[in-house]
Amino acid sequence: MHSTPVSVAEPAPPIVGQPAPLLAVEGLKVHFHTRDGVVRAVDGVDFQVGSGQTLGIVGESGSGKTISSLTLLRLAPPPARIIAGRVLFEGEDLLRQSDKRLTQIRGRRMAMIFQNPATSLNPILSIGRQLTEILRWHTGASRQAARDRAVELLALVGISDPAARLRQYPHELSGGMKQRVGIARALLCEPALLLADEPTTALDVTIQAQILDLLAELRRRLGMSMVLVTHDMGVVARMADRITVMYAGRVCETADAATIFNAPQHPYTRALLESMPRIDHSYSGARRVLPSIAGRPPDLLHAPPGCRFHDRCPEAIPECRRVMPHEYLLAPGHTVSCLRRGSPGEATP
Amino acid sequence: MGAFRFILRRLAFSAVLILGVSFILFALINAIGNPIQIMLAETPGVSDEMVATLSKFYGLDGNFIDRYWSWLWAILHFDFGTSIIYNQPVADLLQVWGMETLKIQLPGLVLSTLIATAAGVVAATKQHGWADFSIVSSAMLGHSLPGFLIGILLILIFSYWLGVLPSYGAYSTRNLFMGSIVIDGLWHMVLPVAMLTVFNTATLTLLMRSSLVDVLRQDYITAAWASGLPARRVVLHHALRNAFIPQLTYLGTLFGLMLGTAPVTETVFTWPGLGALYISAIQQLDYPVIMGETMIITVMLVLATLLTDIAYVAIDPRIRLA
Amino acid sequence: MNAELAPTALAETAPLRRPPLGVWRQSWHRFRRNRAGMIGLFLVALVVLTAIIGPFAAPYDPNDQSAMLRGAAHAAPSARNWLGTDQNGYDVLSRGIYGAPTALAVGLGAMVIASLIGVLVGGIAGYVGGFVDEALMRGADFFMIVPIFVVILAVVRLFGIIVVGTALERIPNLNLMTIILLLGLFSWPPIARMARAEFMRLRHAEFVEAALCIGTTRRDILFRHILPNALPPLIVLVALGIGTAILTEAMVSFLGFGDPKSISWGQMLFFNYQALKVAPWACLVPGAAIFVTVLGFNLLADGLTDAFNPRVRG
Numbered sequence: 005m006h007s008t009p010v011s012v013a014e015p016a017p018p019i020v021g022q023p024a025p026l027l028a029v030e031g032l033k034v035h036f037h038t039r040d041g042v043v044r045a046v047d048g049v050d051f052q053v054g055s056g057q058t059l060g061i062v063g064e065s066g067s068g069k070t071i072s073s074l075t076l077l078r079l080a081p082p083p084a085r086i087i088a089g090r091v092l093f094e095g096e097d098l099l100r101q102s103d104k105r106l107t108q109i110r111g112r113r114m115a116m117i118f119q120n121p122a123t124s125l126n127p128i129l130s131i132g133r134q135l136t137e138i139l140r141w142h143t144g145a146s147r148q149a150a151r152d153r154a155v156e157l158l159a160l161v162g163i164s165d166p167a168a169r170l171r172q173y174p175h176e177l178s179g180g181m182k183q184r185v186g187i188a189r190a191l192l193c194e195p196a197l198l199l200a201d202e203p204t205t206a207l208d209v210t211i212q213a214q215i216l217d218l219l220a221e222l223r224r225r226l227g228m229s230m231v232l233v234t235h236d237m238g239v240v241a242r243m244a245d246r247i248t249v250m251y252a253g254r255v256c257e258t259a260d261a262a263t264i265f266n267a268p269q270h271p272y273t274r275a276l277l278e279s280m281p282r283i284d285h286s287y288s289g290a291r292r293v294l295p296s297i298a299g300r301p302p303d304l305l306h307a308p309p310g311c312r313f314h315d316r317c318p319e320a321i322p323e324c325r326r327v328m329p330h331e332y333l334l335a336p337g338h339t340v341s342c343l344r345r346g347s348p349g350e351a352t353p
Numbered sequence: 354m355g356a357f358r359f360i361l362r363r364l365a366f367s368a369v370l371i372l373g374v375s376f377i378l379f380a381l382i383n384a385i386g387n388p389i390q391i392m393l394a395e396t397p398g399v400s401d402e403m404v405a406t407l408s409k410f411y412g413l414d415g416n417f418i419d420r421y422w423s424w425l426w427a428i429l430h431f432d433f434g435t436s437i438i439y440n441q442p443v444a445d446l447l448q449v450w451g452m453e454t455l456k457i458q459l460p461g462l463v464l465s466t467l468i469a470t471a472a473g474v475v476a477a478t479k480q481h482g483w484a485d486f487s488i489v490s491s492a493m494l495g496h497s498l499p500g501f502l503i504g505i506l507l508i509l510i511f512s513y514w515l516g517v518l519p520s521y522g523a524y525s526t527r528n529l530f531m532g533s534i535v536i537d538g539l540w541h542m543v544l545p546v547a548m549l550t551v552f553n554t555a556t557l558t559l560l561m562r563s564s565l566v567d568v569l570r571q572d573y574i575t576a577a578w579a580s581g582l583p584a585r586r587v588v589l590h591h592a593l594r595n596a597f598i599p600q601l602t603y604l605g606t607l608f609g610l611m612l613g614t615a616p617v618t619e620t621v622f623t624w625p626g627l628g629a630l631y632i633s634a635i636q637q638l639d640y641p642v643i644m645g646e647t648m649i650i651t652v653m654l655v656l657a658t659l660l661t662d663i664a665y666v667a668i669d670p671r672i673r674l675a
Numbered sequence: 676m677n678a679e680l681a682p683t684a685l686a687e688t689a690p691l692r693r694p695p696l697g698v699w700r701q702s703w704h705r706f707r708r709n710r711a712g713m714i715g716l717f718l719v720a721l722v723v724l725t726a727i728i729g730p731f732a733a734p735y736d737p738n739d740q741s742a743m744l745r746g747a748a749h750a751a752p753s754a755r756n757w758l759g760t761d762q763n764g765y766d767v768l769s770r771g772i773y774g775a776p777t778a779l780a781v782g783l784g785a786m787v788i789a790s791l792i793g794v795l796v797g798g799i800a801g802y803v804g805g806f807v808d809e810a811l812m813r814g815a816d817f818f819m820i821v822p823i824f825v826v827i828l829a830v831v832r833l834f835g836i837i838v839v840g841t842a843l844e845r846i847p848n849l850n851l852m853t854i855i856l857l858l859g860l861f862s863w864p865p866i867a868r869m870a871r872a873e874f875m876r877l878r879h880a881e882f883v884e885a886a887l888c889i890g891t892t893r894r895d896i897l898f899r900h901i902l903p904n905a906l907p908p909l910i911v912l913v914a915l916g917i918g919t920a921i922l923t924e925a926m927v928s929f930l931g932f933g934d935p936k937s938i939s940w941g942q943m944l945f946f947n948y949q950a951l952k953v954a955p956w957a958c959l960v961p962g963a964a965i966f967v968t969v970l971g972f973n974l975l976a977d978g979l980t981d982a983f984n985p986r987v988r989g
Contacts, residue, residue, distance in 0.1 A: 493974070502962040635829055
C-alpha cells in the first residue's frame with residue numbers, strides 16, 4: 005500500500021541514452037479517484053533537474069506541486085493513482101520499479117524534507133532511534149557507527165550538543181530544531197537529490213531564513229540537487245537556479261530563475277510576481293493596493309477545458325477556452341504553455 | 354503536568370469516585386429497610402429479639418451515618434463483614450469466586466488483544482482489499498453480537514451438537530477430564546474464554562484498524578517510507594506503537610465492561626465466579642456481599658484505569674516528565 | 676505569499692456549476708452511497724415496522740399459553756407455530772414480534788432521557804466554561820467509570836422492594852420504566868462530552884460571533900445557531916446509544932431482573948435458557964432479534980458518521 009499505484013496504459017518507452025539530467029519527469033499524470041469523480045490533480049507535467057541544480061516548483065495550494073513531488077518517490081497517498089508518465093532518476097524509471105527497489109532508492113539516493121516538522125517526526129521514538137534506524141537499514145552500519153554518523157549529521161545541520169539530542173524525543177525540541185533533525189534525517193545517506201516540500205512554511209519568519217541558508221549551504225557542500233516546492237516566490241528567488249510555475253495541475257512556465265523574475269511570459273507568472281510585495285515599489289497614489297489575482301483556482305473535479313487559467317487571465321482570447329495550450333519553447337531553457345505566446349509551429353515535441 | 358502529578362490526580366479522583374459509589378449504594382440498601390426483617394418476615398417463629406440480635410451481628414443497628422462510617426472503616430481493613438447466605442467472611446468469598454472470574458477474563462482479554470492487533474494490521478495495510486473487507490464486515494457483525502448470544506451459539510455447537518466441550522461449571526462434578534484437575538479446569542475454560550475472546554476481538558479489531566489507518570496517514574509515516582524503510586519496520590515499529598495508544602484506554606474500559614457484565618457471562622456458562630455470586634446476593638438480599646462486591650468491582654475498574662494510565666506513560670514519551 | 680487570495684467581485688459574477696446543497700441533503704446523498712449505513716437503515720426500518728404492524732399480524736396472542744394445555748410446549752417449528760413454542764407454551768414468533776415495541780421503547784426512552792441530560796450538561800459546560808465546566812465534566816467522568824451494569828441490577832432489585840406497599844406499585848410496567856430511567860441516567864456522559872466539545876467549538880465560530888454582533892438574543896444563539904450545528908455528531912451517538920440500551924435491557928432481563936409484566940426478548944431468553952438443549956429456537960429467535968436490532972443501529976450510526984463527516988474515512 006505504501007507505493008502509489010501505477011496504471012499506465014502505454015508501454016514503457018525506451019530510455020534514450022543522451023547526457024540525461026539527474027531527474028526527468030515526463031508527462032506525469034496523477035488522478036484521484038474519489039466518490040464524486042476523478043480529480044486531475046497532476047495532469048501532464050514535465051520538468052528536469054540537472055546535477056547540482058536547484059529547481060523551484062511554485063504554485064498556489066491545490067496546484068499539484070506537492071502531489072508531483074511526492075509522486076517522485078511514489079508516495080502520493082491514496083486515492084492517488086499514477087495514470088501516465090515517466091520519472092527518470094539516475095537512469096531508471098521509478099514508476100516501473102518494484103517496491104523493493106524503491107526502498108533502496110528512497111532515503112539513500114533521493115530523500116525528502118517535509119513541510120511540518122511538528123508532525124513529520126515520530127513522536128514516540130527518540131531522535132537517535134529514528135536516525136540510526138535508517139542508516140543501519142541502508143548501510144548495514146554497526147550500532148556505534150550509526151550513532152557516530154547521526155551525531156556528525158546533527159552537528160552538520162547546526163544542532164548543539166548533538167550526542168545528548170539522540171536521547172531526546174521530538175516534543176522536547178523547538179520547531180526549528182525539529183526541522184534541522186528532519187534535514188539531518190534526509191541527508192544521512194548523502195542522497196543525490198533532495199526534495200523539500202515547503203520546508204519553511206510552518207516555521208517562524210526568523211527561523212525560515214536560517215533554515216533556507218542551511219539548505220543552500222548543505223546543497224553546495226554535499227553537491228546535491230534539490231527540488232524545492234513552495235508557494236513563496238521569495239523563497240525560490242533566493243534558492244532556485246531554475247523555476248517551474250504550476251497552476252491547477254499543469255506547468256505554466258519553466259525557465260531560469262533570472263528569466264522568470266525579469267522576463268516572465270505566462271500571464272499567471274506575471275500575476276504571481278505582481279501580487280508579491282516589493283520594497284522598491286511605492287504603493288502610493290493610484291496603485292495603493294497590492295494587486296491580486298481575481299477569481300480562484302478551478303475545481304479540479306470539473307476542470308475547464310482549454311487553458312485552466314483562462315477564466316482568470318487578463319489576456320485570454322476566446323480560443324483559450326477551448327484549446328489546451330502546448331508547451332512552447334521560447335528560448336533555450338524557457339518553455340511556456342500559453343496560446344498567446346507561441347504559434348503552433350513552435351511547439352516542442 | 355508531570356507524570357507523577359498526573360497519576361496522583363487520578364488517584365485522588367479515584368478515591369472520591371469509590372467513596373461516592375459506596376455512599377450511594379449504602380444509602381439505597383438502607384432505603385429498603387432492615388434486610389434481616391425483610392428476609393425473615395415470612396418465616397414463622399421469629400421473634401423481634403432475634404431480628405434485633407441478628408441485626409446487631411450484621412451491623413444493621415444504630416443510625417445511618419454511624420453505620421456508614423463503621424462499615425467504611427472495616428472495609429479499609431479488608432473486613433467486608435459476613436455473608437448472610439453463606440455465613441462466611443465476604444472477603445474470603447470474593448477471593449475464591451474472584452479468582453474464577455479472572456481465570457476466564459484475563460485469558461479472554463489477552464487473546465483478543467493479540468488477535469485484534471494482527472487482524473487490525475492486516476486490514477489497515479490492505480485497505481479496501483478483500484482481506485480488509487472480510488475482516489471489517491465480520492468485526493462489524495461480531496461487534497453487534499451480544500455476548501450471551503455468542504455463548505449460546507458456542508454451547509449449542511460445541512456442547513450439544515458436537516458434544517466435545519462442557520457447557521457449564523468450572524470443573525466436572527464426577528469424572529475429571531483426563532483424570533487431572535488442571536486439564537479438567539482448562540477444558541471447562543475453553544468455551545467461556547472463547548466467548549469473551551470473540552466478543553472483545555470484534556470491537557478491538559475495528560478500533561485497531563481505524564487508529565492504524567489514522568496513524569498510517571500521518572506525516573511521520575510518510576517520512577518513514579520516504580527514508581526507504583521496509584514495510585515491516587514502518588508498520589510494526591513506527592505505526593503500530595502509535596496506534597496502540599488509543600487502544601490502551603479502551604483496554605481499560607473493556608476490562609471494566611467484562612467485569613461489569615460478568616453476571617451475564619457466568620449465567621450463560623453456570624460459572625462459579627463473581628457475577629454468579631452477585632446475582633445470588635441481590636436475589637436473596639445478601640447485603641454484605643452486594644456491598645463488598647460492588648466495592649471490589651469499582652476498585653478493580655479504578656485500578657484498571659490507573660494501569661492504563663501508567664502504560665500510557667511507558668509508551669508515550671510526551672506524557673513522561675513533560 | 677498572496678496566491679491564495681480572497682474571492683473578489685469577479686468570482687461572484689462567475690456562474691456556479693452546481694447549486695450548493697444543504698448540509699442535511701448533502702449528508703443524505705453521501706449516506707445513500709454508504710453500503711453499511713443503508714443496510715443499517717433497512718434493519719432499523721424492519722424493526723420499526725415489526726413494532727408497528729407486527730401486533731396486528733402476529734399469529735397468536737402473546738399471552739396465549741394454549742399449547743401448554745395440548746402438551747405442546749417446546750414444540751419444534753411447524754406450520755402451526757412457525758418458530759415453535761417455548762417452555763411456557765407461548766408461540767415464539769408472536770412473543771418475538773411483541774418484543775419489538777418493548778425494545779424500541781427501551782432504546783428511545785433511554786436515549787431521550789440521556790440526550791436531554793447530556794445536551795443540557797454538555798451545552799452548559801461548553802458554553803459557560805471555567806469552573807462550571809470542570810465540575811460538570813468531573814461528574815460525567817464519575818458516571819463513566821461506575822460499573823453501570825452491576826449498579827443497574829442492584830438498583831432495579833432494591834427499587835422493586837422499596838415500592839412494595841406504596842402508590843407507585845400500581846403504575847403499569849413500573850419495573851420497565853425504572854430500567855429505562857436508569858439506562859438514561861447512566862448513558863448521558865458520552866453525549867455530554869460531545870455536546871460540550873461542539874458548543875465550545877461553535878461558541879467561537881464566525882457565524883456565531885456574527886450573530887452576536889447583530890444583537891441576536893442568547894436564547895436564539897443557543898437554540899437556533901449552535902444546537903442545530905452541533906446535532907450531527909450527537910445523532911450518531913444517539914443511534915449507537917439506542918442499540919446499547921436495547922442490549923443492556925436484554926441482559927438485565929436475561930438475568931431475571933426484567934419486568935415480568937412486559938414482553939421482552941431478554942425475558943424470553945431468561946425463561947427458556949434452561950431448556951436450550953430441548954428447544955434452542957426459543958432462545959435463538961429472541962437472540963437473533965436482539966442481534967438484528969443492535970446491528971441495525973450500529974450500522975446506521977456508522978453510515979451517519981460517514982455521511983456527516985466524509986473526511987474521517989480512508
